[in-house]
Amino acid sequence: MSNLNYKHLYYFWAVAKAGSIARASEQLHLTPQTISGQLSLFEQTQGETLFRKSGRNLALTEAGRLVLSYAEDIFALGQELEEVLHHRPTERTLQLRVGVSDAVPKIVAYKLLEPALQLSQTLRINCREGKFDILLADLAAHKLDVVISDSPMPATTKVRAYNHLLGESSVSFFATSALRQQYPADFPACLDAAPFLFPGEDAAMRSVLQQWMDQQGLRPRIAGEFDDSALMSAFGQAGAGMFAAPSVIADMVMRQYDVNLIGSTDEIRERFFAISVQRKLTHPAVLAISHAAQGSLFRASTPSDPSTATHPVGNKMSDEEM
Template sequence: MAALNYHHLRLFHRIAHEGSLTRAADVLNLSQSALSVQLQKLEQQLGHDLFERRGKKLTLTEAGRIALDYADTVFETGDELIKVLQGRPRAAQHVLRVGALTTLSRNFQLEFLRPVIGRPDVELVVRSGTMRELLSHLEMHGLDVVLATTAVRRDAGTDLHCHLIAEQPVSLVGRPAPDREPIRFPDALRTVPVTLPSLDSEIRVALDRVLSLAGIHPVIQAEVDDMAMLRLLAREGEGVAVVPPIVVQDELQAGVLVEHCRIPDVTERFYAIVQTRRFPNPVLQDLIAASVPARTAPAAG
């Protein structure tokens, strides 16, 4: 392969950041036709299309996203040459783009990402949103992985894969109350008010099944689809909350909350949803390979 034409790379870099040939041509003071020709020459040299058109919008292909990451590094390094006597150039970095459901436990996200946090060779980008939004960004190569508590179905029309990366126990937790009788599952839920995950949660589906078999109709004080809000309600309420201990681990360690008992046969699963890529992100591959579903810890008490 002939040496890379950095002029063509610079033009591609501008198109990618502008998201439009028209805007890039205005910024570069070039005609759209001339800019398009230069882009085509770069694509021919690299052997891959770098953009695809979606309506009037240019969207990076997988190869285009990789090329942009390298182009960002190349031109940032070039800028640092001017300042080399004023500071050390930044080491070359991998970019890891992570999407997480808005309702996903922040503590779990932190545990999963901990191996790359602070690594000088990794730039971490974390975005939150709905499953629909995140999967759309994943398919457009704007994300490398989506973290969720629900697996997506795989069929002939999709190339998404779900990796089970953790499985956490679920417990009854609440504020300390030394004078109260010990809380045991499921009988305590006949009378003790309980805060529950919302009806579309896999935890709730499994819990409702267990309670139905036991003939128990719980006294529900709140239903919440956001783990951060459930965590706050657990700290404020007089009853108990159904929650994975990892969500409230700080409160448990501080003694603000106590774990009364584990709920048998109910767990929360965490998935890393990825798209089949010709050029997989090596940082993500290492993270997933290192993630082994956690064994259920011994019951409290």
């Protein structure tokens, strides 16, 4: 690949954002012929086709999407440099591009990211939520700095990245007052035959939760399955079923969703990871997240009411980093 011509890259970026050469030419005050010629030259020098026809517009090829992701970063940094030189000569905004797996509870995601907001340096967070495999692909393409997940990266994934354990929590169970009154038995017997809201199949806790219930001889009625933990909690708030969440956020779950804690167990441990392309974390914001998680967030992960807790049975997963 030849040396990159940033003028050509800028024309490419403008057309990609505008969706057509005609609209880009109006914005740049250049003739369509000029932009078309520069684009053709850019594709020739890079040896890749970056656009394909899509009706009257242009659509990006796979190579074009990759180039656009880098162009976005390059010109965003250029704009940031201009702002720093003209408005904040002593301060540079720190960028954090983080992907959060949709299986991670929203409250946990916020608690994990909150320490980054306490940095003395001005921070701009670009937070994306999505399916774990899609986020890993974006991480591999350097579109993200880190991915927060409830499971480590699978060994079969063809992505060169590393798992960094942030911490783990016991699991607590919640229900509205009205629903709890319908199933008054002590915990965990109160779960038997009760309507229960399960995490989706992609959630790491799903299989562990089902295994624990089988060991306890519990057969709850599946009232719903949810990929989105916040939606599951909202249904729980409406009384559609009992549900589980990490004990580390039990107090916040009770306040936010107006539900009661009905029990907790150390026999289920939910783990949270930061996944990065670096073996050693170096991004200041990611380091702040990691240090806070390991130092205080997960230190006490069991609710304060001991009467609702079951005892560990020794099936805690290893803390060894994968």
